[in-house]
Amino acid sequence: MKSYRLMIDCPDQVGIVAAVSQFLAEKNASIVEANHHTDRDAKWFFMRHEIQADSISLSLDEFKTAFAVLAEQFNMNWRVVDSSTKQNVVLLASRESHCLADLLHRWHSGELDCNIVAVIANHDHLRQMVQWHGIPYHHVIFDKENKQVAFDEIKELVHQYSADTIVLARFMQIFPDELCQEFAGRVINIHHSFLPSFAGAKPYHQAHQRGVKLIGATCHYVTAELDAGPIIDQEIVRISHRDTVEDMVRKGKDCEKSALARGLRNHIEDRVTIIGNKTVVFD
Amino acid sequence: MKSYRLMIDCPDQVGIVAAVSQFLAEKNASIVEANHHTDRDAKWFFMRHEIQADSISLSLDEFKTAFAVLAEQFNMNWRVVDSSTKQNVVLLASRESHCLADLLHRWHSGELDCNIVAVIANHDHLRQMVQWHGIPYHHVIFDKENKQVAFDEIKELVHQYSADTIVLARFMQIFPDELCQEFAGRVINIHHSFLPSFAGAKPYHQAHQRGVKLIGATCHYVTAELDAGPIIDQEIVRISHRDTVEDMVRKGKDCEKSALARGLRNHIEDRVTIIGNKTVVFD
Amino acid sequence: MKSYRLMIDCPDQVGIVAAVSQFLAEKNASIVEANHHTDRDAKWFFMRHEIQADSISLSLDEFKTAFAVLAEQFNMNWRVVDSSTKQNVVLLASRESHCLADLLHRWHSGELDCNIVAVIANHDHLRQMVQWHGIPYHHVIFDKENKQVAFDEIKELVHQYSADTIVLARFMQIFPDELCQEFAGRVINIHHSFLPSFAGAKPYHQAHQRGVKLIGATCHYVTAELDAGPIIDQEIVRISHRDTVEDMVRKGKDCEKSALARGLRNHIEDRVTIIGNKTVVFD
Amino acid sequence: MKSYRLMIDCPDQVGIVAAVSQFLAEKNASIVEANHHTDRDAKWFFMRHEIQADSISLSLDEFKTAFAVLAEQFNMNWRVVDSSTKQNVVLLASRESHCLADLLHRWHSGELDCNIVAVIANHDHLRQMVQWHGIPYHHVIFDKENKQVAFDEIKELVHQYSADTIVLARFMQIFPDELCQEFAGRVINIHHSFLPSFAGAKPYHQAHQRGVKLIGATCHYVTAELDAGPIIDQEIVRISHRDTVEDMVRKGKDCEKSALARGLRNHIEDRVTIIGNKTVVFD
Structure with missing residues (x-):
């Protein structure tokens, strides 16, 4: 199954999960796996989503362009990769x-x-x-x-x-x-x-x-x-x-x-x- | 630290996380720990949030009343408990x-x-x-x-x-x-x-x-x-x-x-x- | 390192270890590893020796001939193998x-x-x-x-x-x-x-x-x-x-x-x- | 069950096990558990026996006196204790x-x-x-x-x-x-x-x-x-x-x-x- 993997880390604050999951829901993304973690000492937030690629209509490039706006808002380090593109x-x-x-x-x-x-x-x-x-x-x-x-x-x-x-x-x-x-x-x-x-x-x-x-x-x-x-x-x-x-x-x-x-x-x-x-x- | 624990399970569908995290963000909830899981065979979704109680202005009863609306929409089995109320x-x-x-x-x-x-x-x-x-x-x-x-x-x-x-x-x-x-x-x-x-x-x-x-x-x-x-x-x-x-x-x-x-x-x-x-x- | 492995099991009784180790000492056998176990329910004794082959002057056949006498005395199931003979x-x-x-x-x-x-x-x-x-x-x-x-x-x-x-x-x-x-x-x-x-x-x-x-x-x-x-x-x-x-x-x-x-x-x-x-x- | 525990360590050489097990067999000792180990780097031998106390006719003191002769022969560090004497x-x-x-x-x-x-x-x-x-x-x-x-x-x-x-x-x-x-x-x-x-x-x-x-x-x-x-x-x-x-x-x-x-x-x-x-x- 082809999937997109979205990895995020950024300063912790209220609303990150809401914003990201809202974004994904709007694109009709079916989430295969989701994980978050907050490092309380560093006040840093980590998140990884695996999304069923065929559940959304965006190409990887379109996804990137769309997500970049949100990412900037939260000062995110982020990547999205296509699981079928092997390292x-x-x-x-x-x-x-x-x-x-x-x-x-x-x-x-x-x-x-x-x-x-x-x-x-x-x-x-x-x-x-x-x-x-x-x-x-x-x-x-x-x-x-x-x-x-x-x-x-x-x-x-x-x-x-x-x-x-x-x-x-x-x-x-x-x-x-x-x-x-x-x-x-x-x-x-x-x-x-x-x-x-x-x-x-x-x-x-x-x-x-x-x-x-x-x-x-x-x-x-x-x-x-x-x-x-x-x-x-x-x-x-x-x-x-x-x-x-x-x-x-x-x-x-x-x-x-x-x-x-x-x-x-x-x-x-x-x-x-x-x-x-x-x-x-x-x- | 006093916290609220919100446990949810319901039929899997797009948008659950978005709706719940949107709800929590609107209440300014600071999330201590969040977990989800989807049982793909049963097409069933599970979620647990631990929320810093003093980060939101709602009492437990107010929280319940407010959340009930959303819960009904997604056919959720759900509970929210105050961690300071011991079993x-x-x-x-x-x-x-x-x-x-x-x-x-x-x-x-x-x-x-x-x-x-x-x-x-x-x-x-x-x-x-x-x-x-x-x-x-x-x-x-x-x-x-x-x-x-x-x-x-x-x-x-x-x-x-x-x-x-x-x-x-x-x-x-x-x-x-x-x-x-x-x-x-x-x-x-x-x-x-x-x-x-x-x-x-x-x-x-x-x-x-x-x-x-x-x-x-x-x-x-x-x-x-x-x-x-x-x-x-x-x-x-x-x-x-x-x-x-x-x-x-x-x-x-x-x-x-x-x-x-x-x-x-x-x-x-x-x-x-x-x-x-x-x-x-x-x- | 070439070694002889001697595996024994027999009804438990006093004197087995003494007899076997006496036999080995007389042959000047240098013991690399020795293990015993008694199954108390079955009243059965188990023993394994690994012996440095070049420490004794006997060939494997001579060893077998010599040991058979002792083995019979204790009703032993036993085998001795040369570690260099691979299975x-x-x-x-x-x-x-x-x-x-x-x-x-x-x-x-x-x-x-x-x-x-x-x-x-x-x-x-x-x-x-x-x-x-x-x-x-x-x-x-x-x-x-x-x-x-x-x-x-x-x-x-x-x-x-x-x-x-x-x-x-x-x-x-x-x-x-x-x-x-x-x-x-x-x-x-x-x-x-x-x-x-x-x-x-x-x-x-x-x-x-x-x-x-x-x-x-x-x-x-x-x-x-x-x-x-x-x-x-x-x-x-x-x-x-x-x-x-x-x-x-x-x-x-x-x-x-x-x-x-x-x-x-x-x-x-x-x-x-x-x-x-x-x-x-x-x- | 009362038992004697005999702990030995000494320079490694051929014949230790034979001598000790011969000694024990002569006293008609029923061995509950026996362990040996040779440290090849240190060329040092270790042995522990647990002996059913009522299988032998010797008191602990008589055991000590009798064993001391053998112990000296092999330069052993050794102890024998009665398991019923608690530390x-x-x-x-x-x-x-x-x-x-x-x-x-x-x-x-x-x-x-x-x-x-x-x-x-x-x-x-x-x-x-x-x-x-x-x-x-x-x-x-x-x-x-x-x-x-x-x-x-x-x-x-x-x-x-x-x-x-x-x-x-x-x-x-x-x-x-x-x-x-x-x-x-x-x-x-x-x-x-x-x-x-x-x-x-x-x-x-x-x-x-x-x-x-x-x-x-x-x-x-x-x-x-x-x-x-x-x-x-x-x-x-x-x-x-x-x-x-x-x-x-x-x-x-x-x-x-x-x-x-x-x-x-x-x-x-x-x-x-x-x-x-x-x-x-x-x-």
């Missing part, structure tokens, strides 16, 4: 295959509603798996002394593929500031710990060292500060003294796959809005 | 103390926003614990040959205490049809299995017999059919071959307490609506 | 790809320590995915009027591939008694509900109908009675009134994958023993 | 009642097998609740300028009550080094975050600030370094953008109660051994 997603990977294979299968079986337009990796290990799915694979070689060259190549590729969203599917290089800024709010990482615990390198080793009884994974937007961006989703699994680091790596993989897949799904369905260093997720 | 809750118990003690402490510490007006039990074991909380305790003696007398006494007591809601906190007698009907949608039970598995007697024994790897508890509204009413909440815990029936009873208790407390909380905050044999829970 | 596993599938893809990736990435020797399916949809992994794919056509022919073909194939274990990875045909008996304790199914709730067809529809707040999946051994065999593992996920049957199918898939992968892993690592209609799982 | 537990609290009420009810209903000999608090709020359970309540007044006086009083009280274990049930004062050392491995705290995230003050505020999607609680042994001692158990609950700090405090309480109750239960049943900054928990 272009570029996946970045290294050697570890589990997150990549998981996303590729979800996409291949129709669970992830986006175009996976390319996979870029700093190793050549996963080429065949990716190419079997009919997706271009780019091996970008990283020179330890000068990573800028590699990142320039990545930048060119994401531009070439008109990437809307970049997913770091266990990509083991620190994403450069320049790309973080260009794709702010559109680069998603999976970190293999329940943040803020165990940021940085080797989180399962850190967890083993600390003797925690739960390990996990965190799906978050990438920002300049490592592993400190807005969190979209988290997942955990119970462990015990019997679990070695290897067991933790294995069990943690399932957390990583779940948290990343849910986070990405919510992102590409326009269910996530960033406010400061936090997220509102209308799942 | 009267009567708890029924037998010998097991864990659910009762848990609810009493949550109430005593201000977590459950209701009046616990009385505890009725078919044993005298829990009297002191209840009375310490300053709550009347009624021991109703059940004659196995004629339970009607006891249930008549219970009926009289719940009337005397003007009970809005009755909670079966591990009350081990089958609640009679007559009371189920009189208090339809207002009698809450905790069953010690994840229904529909293991309805009826001794569910932990049944679970042990079947060799399941998860056990649980179900909070549901009581209807004429045993353990078959609309489910409000469920909780589970992982078990293993090492767990005896006694271990399962012990671990299950924590599930029972959680599921019942959450279910009751949502009920008394008017977050639960029954549709057919299911519930919409705006938690 | 042959045949996967059966229909149209749904998620469990199959999940198992294939876990196998391909070295997480599942077995030989996946063939995939047999009653549809041809998943052929390419399977063949990309270098695994033979057999499409067995089911004639609704006479399924015996198809099952005879399956029987021949599992014999031809010397299958140790058969996995029904969302295979949507009822497995025949004859094969259940021949492969008793070696056919693993994933059922898409938390059994015993919602056995049989369309469990997510049943769950939606009943209005449960948790859905799940059950990994179990197949027996003559449908969805009633010994349970190995179960997994659940929380849902709400907002979840349609389609949402439940999608969310449930992740439960199915986890429960099946864990169950199969424990089975091929000889961590599961069946007692009556239950399992002891030394995970 | 003396002193609870420390401040204003928050949920953990205290939860432990008191579990104790009162027979779920926690210990003597709760006293409650000490730096406020007088919880006196009546404690005294209703027949437990002495001591209000120790803390002078902000000189806490030493108060801690001296606490020290005297725990000595006076012959405390085996001290539980900080949301006691909001930093426990002094001197007492940490005297009661090393016997002071249990509940911290209201999943450590190592959000150590220190106001963890729910920290969690809200960081925008995590899971909050939790950690039961751990107290050491000189704040919130950094060996973890016994952890519990988490899922939250969303809708949860305020107050919601998190409320939901987190259930995690705190569960993690503390499980941790304390395992401690008083001698199921926990500390190794370095980690624990082995035979639950």
Whole structure:
């Protein structure tokens, strides 16, 4: 079913819902799903509507023109998108295959509603798996002394593929500031710990060292500060003294796959809005 | 903070949200929380608003009079309540103390926003614990040959205490049809299995017999059919071959307490609506 | 690391552990992992040892000969296997790809320590995915009027591939008694509900109908009675009134994958023993 | 059922299990439960046996004398206790009642097998609740300028009550080094975050600030370094953008109660051994 998704956030005040729902009712919009949230600390209002596209007579452009008047009145940040226009997603990977294979299968079986337009990796290990799915694979070689060259190549590729969203599917290089800024709010990482615990390198080793009884994974937007961006989703699994680091790596993989897949799904369905260093997720 | 809670359900159609939010905006209502849901199979619409009472100039009665016009137009089932008017809750118990003690402490510490007006039990074991909380305790003696007398006494007591809601906190007698009907949608039970598995007697024994790897508890509204009413909440815990029936009873208790407390909380905050044999829970 | 796995079950009595551990100590066996369990109702004892193979001077055959004496003394059911001798596993599938893809990736990435020797399916949809992994794919056509022919073909194939274990990875045909008996304790199914709730067809529809707040999946051994065999593992996920049957199918898939992968892993690592209609799982 | 519990840890080597189980078999000990674990990094072996006391003819003292010979041979740290000799537990609290009420009810209903000999608090709020359970309540007044006086009083009280274990049930004062050392491995705290995230003050505020999607609680042994001692158990609950700090405090309480109750239960049943900054928990 084709739908329009209308995402709004603006300063909170009386009458926003009335105005928006009045607007939608006048256009005879049949609402598939509606969510609101008010952040009381920030005094900020968030709203997402999913509207059955064939219930209204407006094209997307007409909708935009009509809505712009109302949006200005309430100082809204807003977007409306056609659900049938899929986002272009570029996946970045290294050697570890589990997150990549998981996303590729979800996409291949129709669970992830986006175009996976390319996979870029700093190793050549996963080429065949990716190419079997009919997706271009780019091996970008990283020179330890000068990573800028590699990142320039990545930048060119994401531009070439008109990437809307970049997913770091266990990509083991620190994403450069320049790309973080260009794709702010559109680069998603999976970190293999329940943040803020165990940021940085080797989180399962850190967890083993600390003797925690739960390990996990965190799906978050990438920002300049490592592993400190807005969190979209988290997942955990119970462990015990019997679990070695290897067991933790294995069990943690399932957390990583779940948290990343849910986070990405919510992102590409326009269910996530960033406010400061936090997220509102209308799942 | 005093608030008004407006609960609506009605046939789905375009314009309901617009009409309601227009009404609220005109009254200058500051909305604390709003939830909607459309049941697509039943073509039925559900809505709950929590409104800051001091943001509008209407009394509750004036609100009711004004809203009635709109409600009729959309064929709404609706209620508006003042959050400061607490429900009267009567708890029924037998010998097991864990659910009762848990609810009493949550109430005593201000977590459950209701009046616990009385505890009725078919044993005298829990009297002191209840009375310490300053709550009347009624021991109703059940004659196995004629339970009607006891249930008549219970009926009289719940009337005397003007009970809005009755909670079966591990009350081990089958609640009679007559009371189920009189208090339809207002009698809450905790069953010690994840229904529909293991309805009826001794569910932990049944679970042990079947060799399941998860056990649980179900909070549901009581209807004429045993353990078959609309489910409000469920909780589970992982078990293993090492767990005896006694271990399962012990671990299950924590599930029972959680599921019942959450279910009751949502009920008394008017977050639960029954549709057919299911519930919409705006938690 | 090569290891020997010694699995024992026998009537409970004093001295079993002493005798077995004495035997192992005399052979200088370095124990990697040891587990015991006593089923007090059945008065039955279970034990599993994982022994570093290079710590003892005996070959597997010598070990068997030596241990047989002790085993007879305690009336043991017992097996010792070399962990480097992998089981042959045949996967059966229909149209749904998620469990199959999940198992294939876990196998391909070295997480599942077995030989996946063939995939047999009653549809041809998943052929390419399977063949990309270098695994033979057999499409067995089911004639609704006479399924015996198809099952005879399956029987021949599992014999031809010397299958140790058969996995029904969302295979949507009822497995025949004859094969259940021949492969008793070696056919693993994933059922898409938390059994015993919602056995049989369309469990997510049943769950939606009943209005449960948790859905799940059950990994179990197949027996003559449908969805009633010994349970190995179960997994659940929380849902709400907002979840349609389609949402439940999608969310449930992740439960199915986890429960099946864990169950199969424990089975091929000889961590599961069946007692009556239950399992002891030394995970 | 009266039982002896034998807890051992020692350098790992071949033959420990054989020697111990031989010893037990010779005494005709019927083993209720047995657990072992080898920490491969530390090359350290852990073992716990629960033995039916009436199956052997030795008194506890005779058992100790007999076992000492074997223990010396393997350089064991070891203890044997009679399960019918209950530990003396002193609870420390401040204003928050949920953990205290939860432990008191579990104790009162027979779920926690210990003597709760006293409650000490730096406020007088919880006196009546404690005294209703027949437990002495001591209000120790803390002078902000000189806490030493108060801690001296606490020290005297725990000595006076012959405390085996001290539980900080949301006691909001930093426990002094001197007492940490005297009661090393016997002071249990509940911290209201999943450590190592959000150590220190106001963890729910920290969690809200960081925008995590899971909050939790950690039961751990107290050491000189704040919130950094060996973890016994952890519990988490899922939250969303809708949860305020107050919601998190409320939901987190259930995690705190569960993690503390499980941790304390395992401690008083001698199921926990500390190794370095980690624990082995035979639950």
